[in-house]
Amino acid sequence: MTRPELGVCYYPEHWPEDLWADDARRMAEAGLNWVRIGEFAWTRMEPEPGKLDFGWLDRAIDTLGQAGLKVVLGTPTATPPRWMLERHPDMLAHDRQGRPRGFGSRRHYCFSHEGYREECRRIATLLGERYGRNEHVHAWQIDNEYGCHDTAISYSPAALRAFRDWLARKYQSPQALNRAWGNVFWSMDYDSFDQIGLPNLTVTEPNPAHVMDFRRFSSDQVAAFNRVQVDALRPLTDRPLLHNYMGTGPTHTDFDHFDVGADLDIATWDSYPLGFLVDRVSDRDEAFRLDFARQGDPDFQAFHHDLYRAVGRGRWWIIEQQPGPVNWAPWNPAPLPGMVRLWTWEAIAHGAEAVCYFRWRQAPFAQEQQHAGLLRPDSADAPALAEARTVAEEIAQLGEVRPALGHAALLFDYQAAWAIETQPQGSDFSYWTLTLAAYSALRRAGLSVDILHPSEDLSNHAMVLAPGLVFMDDALKARLAAHEGPVIVGPRAASRTPDFAIPVPLPPALPGLDAQVARLESLMPGLDLPLEGGGHVHRWLEEIEGDAERVIETTDGRPVLMRAGGLHYLAGWPDVAGWDRVVDHGAAEAGLETLALPEGLRFRDTETHRFAFNYAPRPVQWDGQVIQAAGVAWWEKPSV
């Protein structure tokens, strides 16, 4: 592990030029190494079509670079200027109601619009030509937060044209598509690809195969859009390319981040723990949310660190770290003192190469004026600046931190999220909530986790969890069955073919495991079933046929966790206590020691250190040591 670095997001175009040098000096003095700029500045780079103005950007980069900062330069394609609409009046995305999503904020473009893609290629090329070899520009960010504001999916005429082409390429004939989708069901057959519409504004739910293909198409369009700029920049720079992904949750799984990530060098993400706690659905109750209102969910951040480490094939950053109250959640409390330091260290413990705060100075104007920065609008230090400085000092003092593999692997597949959103069967079933629930249980047991795409090599992990993996091919099943340690798949495992049909033989059809889902039920809140030995299943329970050994049952004798050797099938959605039992069983099988961590305490192990993070709003004790609220602790491991 190279020494982790800190940074900040900065908008020189927002401030008088005579402030820049002092800003740069203060950044460097606080121990920051990186500064991200440019990603919303198209009208400053190109005030009129074709009339370029890079002078200010030259000077900004130079000023920052002279202060010792490394620049991440963003392409400004998330904020096309108003004049762009004169050139491409049909470039807007359309919402699910069929309405154009207009100018006046940001991300007002459809990923499928060829004309706008061409404009993006043009501006990326211009930037690459000018700054690709600039000594201060050490990385490039393409666009900003794909999918934010529910923009990954568009119902525009441009999307319709592209979707028909995508289907034609995939199926070659409408008859093949009709067969794959089962359009015979309600006489939904098409005679030509030009008859196919987008799956919105239908009388009742459209064919889920139709929806699923549209989701795949929409995700492909994001990757293709991104690739345009990658292809423009690659010949012009040797610096790494990155994109800033978002915190997972409703609509933020709308494209396959692994696909986009495959074209980039580093995965970065934007971490807003307090906003996400209010805004995102987790499996926890209101009392829990209040207890963590000023700290964030104790597992949400780590989940994403581990997910985006996979998306970045090991290389990842936080490029936007919440430094104080934000403006966009329904309520926006302030973090407990110490939390900015905690969040930063937690990222580092999970392997972040850099953590950058968003933003330098709080903007007093426009949409985000209540979004805290490291400086206040009056340029005084905001509380987070001191915490950042502390981290910078601590990094300098800390010895080498060598990363280690996690104890357990958790598989994550964006297609599974789309499948479950397409056909949830129970209105509170969310793939993302389910995987977070599994992840949290692993963390409560003190385990370090790696999140992996199902196609990854799993052989280095003692235990593998794969909840909700709707699509599993035979090769994956075979790999899981052959895994040495315990593997726990389900519920809903392998429950759909690639064409979105129930497979026969019935799921999960795992090699050697005599268990099939005879039928299933979704359970409304309150219709929980107690487990023999403690905990419950809620939300979901499958009725299993087969003689596989039963590990956990409901009190009325329905199997919930079954096994054949190391291969386990989980037939329901456990509650918190239930998940703890599932994880305890798996860990015992894997020979992993589990811990009973106090509420809010979390660990991350590296090869050299054990890091501890206290998310609770009160001190906790561990191993005789008191860790304060929002406190961080680490212990060096004896070298092996």
Next chain:
Amino acid sequence: MTRPELGVCYYPEHWPEDLWADDARRMAEAGLNWVRIGEFAWTRMEPEPGKLDFGWLDRAIDTLGQAGLKVVLGTPTATPPRWMLERHPDMLAHDRQGRPRGFGSRRHYCFSHEGYREECRRIATLLGERYGRNEHVHAWQIDNEYGCHDTAISYSPAALRAFRDWLARKYQSPQALNRAWGNVFWSMDYDSFDQIGLPNLTVTEPNPAHVMDFRRFSSDQVAAFNRVQVDALRPLTDRPLLHNYMGTGPTHTDFDHFDVGADLDIATWDSYPLGFLVDRVSDRDEAFRLDFARQGDPDFQAFHHDLYRAVGRGRWWIIEQQPGPVNWAPWNPAPLPGMVRLWTWEAIAHGAEAVCYFRWRQAPFAQEQQHAGLLRPDSADAPALAEARTVAEEIAQLGEVRPALGHAALLFDYQAAWAIETQPQGSDFSYWTLTLAAYSALRRAGLSVDILHPSEDLSNHAMVLAPGLVFMDDALKARLAAHEGPVIVGPRAASRTPDFAIPVPLPPALPGLDAQVARLESLMPGLDLPLEGGGHVHRWLEEIEGDAERVIETTDGRPVLMRAGGLHYLAGWPDVAGWDRVVDHGAAEAGLETLALPEGLRFRDTETHRFAFNYAPRPVQWDGQVIQAAGVAWWEKPSV
């Protein structure tokens, strides 16, 4: 009573032809007599406009018939093919927001579109010509689930044209319409019928008389649409014609089923007890719903049996019976073992000629892939098949069951539902919920009920309940006043003229009953008023003037139930305990014995038997006998 029969819904077009014969054999072997086919198969009957393919249907009917099954053949008009839109681009219904409701699922047509009506006449005629005298086709279903997915009401240009014509026929002059609607109120007068719009997208609520006429028009359009196919088929077949109605609830009272039923021979309905429990608003609380989550509301099914028996003028079926978990409710639990048998027997006890399960084999593809069938997707028996087989055997063993009139009559009028939806006055006032509450109280007292249209002869019923009958003409009032037994009308009885105005003298203006509604109030949740002697009124209470005898009062002395001889007026909405008191009073007056049934136990009496159904998820005792959860019992009555 002819011996009741069982059946199933089957989609030969969904399966390889080489499965058909074995499917048919297994159906017959399970004791099924009927098989419904064809209602979604337009693209298989007519793959291109005018290019007909009935070969597969000939073979399917023959295969099924050869196995001893009687075929119900459906017209496929609920699923117009995609090519139909090329011929009639303006055939789509429009939603309340004014948007066309597009292709991609089903029911994408406007009932008012003349071009599509002509296409329906054409396909019905073709089917009638080919199969009208087919020896295996024993009944015809026209279209499928009118009104499903909120389709009875359309705001399309076709609907607008037809509505103006309908109004012109009804009122003859705009001035007459202005007077009838009271358009002077806000200067809403029209100078010509062509100025009248549909009552959507107005600034605030439109004139309720406008809405009410639009509701009547929309219902008339459904009946007229249905009549087109009736008229096409009648000359070509002697077999009964039927339609499959839906479970009542929001939007499912949008057309007058009595009007459609008048043109048909048998009323059938689609009974999904678990989906309806979650999906439909009843007067019961969340704890009740959880207790009955796997059984369904103990009165919802019987209510519809009795309602559709009236719609079918005595002849009725269940044509789609839920056989396991479904896919479309917010949550979809599985029925308790035994419930499929219970539901089937309850229908039989209420006089069903046939009960058909939906569907034969669970479809692994398209919209309803999580909708259970009698077979699983892998063709193994699903649990319901054994229960159906049991019923078939029990039917064979049971002696003759002769139907009997119910003890009490409950009046039901679709126009009352529209009136209350048009002007609820309290946001939780639903006509349907109110009538179900009254019906349930009768059932809790062990009484068998007949639901009747207000125009029906009531003289054979010892007691008549008529809650919420907004429209009552003088003839109806006179008939009720002249009824020999107790009659309980109200609340909201006779509260509007046919033109949707408050009548003067004030309601209810019942002959001989000195009680008028001086004013009324709707009561938010929590603003209940206790009744002297037990129970409460909630949701609604009228302030009554008049000297009629008081039977039930609130504790602060407001009359709730008043009477003059047998004619009673109910001035509020009683809660469960309150309804029990109302029914107890009426039954005592009628000389009807009432029972105190345990929670979840329900009876239905025929001339020959008393049937008992235990909806509770626990055993109940009755008359020394234990009836298991989901259990059915019957006792022969001593012959008179």
Next chain:
Amino acid sequence: MTRPELGVCYYPEHWPEDLWADDARRMAEAGLNWVRIGEFAWTRMEPEPGKLDFGWLDRAIDTLGQAGLKVVLGTPTATPPRWMLERHPDMLAHDRQGRPRGFGSRRHYCFSHEGYREECRRIATLLGERYGRNEHVHAWQIDNEYGCHDTAISYSPAALRAFRDWLARKYQSPQALNRAWGNVFWSMDYDSFDQIGLPNLTVTEPNPAHVMDFRRFSSDQVAAFNRVQVDALRPLTDRPLLHNYMGTGPTHTDFDHFDVGADLDIATWDSYPLGFLVDRVSDRDEAFRLDFARQGDPDFQAFHHDLYRAVGRGRWWIIEQQPGPVNWAPWNPAPLPGMVRLWTWEAIAHGAEAVCYFRWRQAPFAQEQQHAGLLRPDSADAPALAEARTVAEEIAQLGEVRPALGHAALLFDYQAAWAIETQPQGSDFSYWTLTLAAYSALRRAGLSVDILHPSEDLSNHAMVLAPGLVFMDDALKARLAAHEGPVIVGPRAASRTPDFAIPVPLPPALPGLDAQVARLESLMPGLDLPLEGGGHVHRWLEEIEGDAERVIETTDGRPVLMRAGGLHYLAGWPDVAGWDRVVDHGAAEAGLETLALPEGLRFRDTETHRFAFNYAPRPVQWDGQVIQAAGVAWWEKPSV
């Protein structure tokens, strides 16, 4: 104070002409002095374009006047006839979704439509010419309930054109606008005013400066629309002009009532205490709402009396007083006996010149048929008529009532409401709810309040409260700092510049008060902070830097109320107990005696009397006297 008068709203066009004389006689006999007519009768005044019919109106005015009634004549511009749409097809307002808001109810016009403004000038001129000097017409109402049904804001093409012009006038150049709005933020710069859209249907939130200007523009359009008729009528009549404003709450603060009021002579408002209790958001819980379900919030009415007294520069009426259950709230209970008298007396105690009931006879047809009147639909007396008669008699017996200034002043600024709606930061932060909470606390302490525009002279009030005043210029700050008694401003005081940016130095920047908002947080329900000494802050808390004296702190030492001499800053949103402490402190500083009134009891002092109103549904005791539920009492003050 002239003797207060009573009146009623009457629609002669709704009733046969032969009823008019008897209606007029009964009005006069009941003690009513005023009758408002005409405001919805455009189709009766002008059945066809240009074809006028004032004969009926002549006779109606004459009949009413002959009975001794004074007429308020309304201009009918809230209900343009259907034929108006033939002349001005584009006159409709558009909703936030971009859809035209159609004909079929009322208020179907856009305030920005020049053609419709011209029609309004025409009809107002015609009415003024005919009735401007009529001996019976003693006042004029222009239009009806501006903004009702969310109509103050329109997203129509007419509004777009006018908004661009408004912006061009304000900013002169797009560059100036770009700078003022901070459009650099997300490259939102405009090159021309013609590129600027309305701030709806954007991808995410538009620039709040864009929204704020649109709110100001929309308010200006209401005032300009009103001024057209004022200008038409002024030369034709000497009688006072008025408009009927509405109860404040969501959407009813959408235009600046002070601006409209500046052009008129009397402010009147429409008081529906029960409907508002259900329909409007206050700071009180469900139990409170149930307790006051038949009486209304004990402070809502008085708040509006005091607000509209300011809008009318001292002259104000209630022109529509709820007389019984209404039709438009989600639930519509009946008032407790006595409440109509109480509401009337409370208005009088607050200085109303007249209180008119809405309406005379309950209409049996059209939209409001369940809206009670003084008569029932059958012309019998409704309960409110006797209460009105009682008030008329009491007025006649009561000696002179001379008004007095209130003890405390509360500042109210519509622009603050728009600013907070534009950027609430916490989803339950409402300016109106906050000011009502402050007002209620003053009332619970027995204080009489004057509500004032911030520009008013404050020197006559011992104490001034100014919660939520987002915009404060230096002059206002100086005036408040110079005030002799205690002044309590905040939270959110002076938190935005006129261009909607955070000011630097940071807010509140009050002269002499060393306190600035270093950061702030919005608090979700449950995240309350207890105050040292009792009460809590909830919803909102600012983090204050500075050495100002602390009056109230949270238990963990955060300042909530700070002071420098008489100038106080309130840094959070107190709950009920917290507000009581804030008011107690201020009153003590001001030397005002506070009372501990029982729940539901409220006082209003005049120079001559103390009036007491018992809103509680139970008797209360005060000073040895029992005041019944819904009771009113008054005591003469010893003359000074």
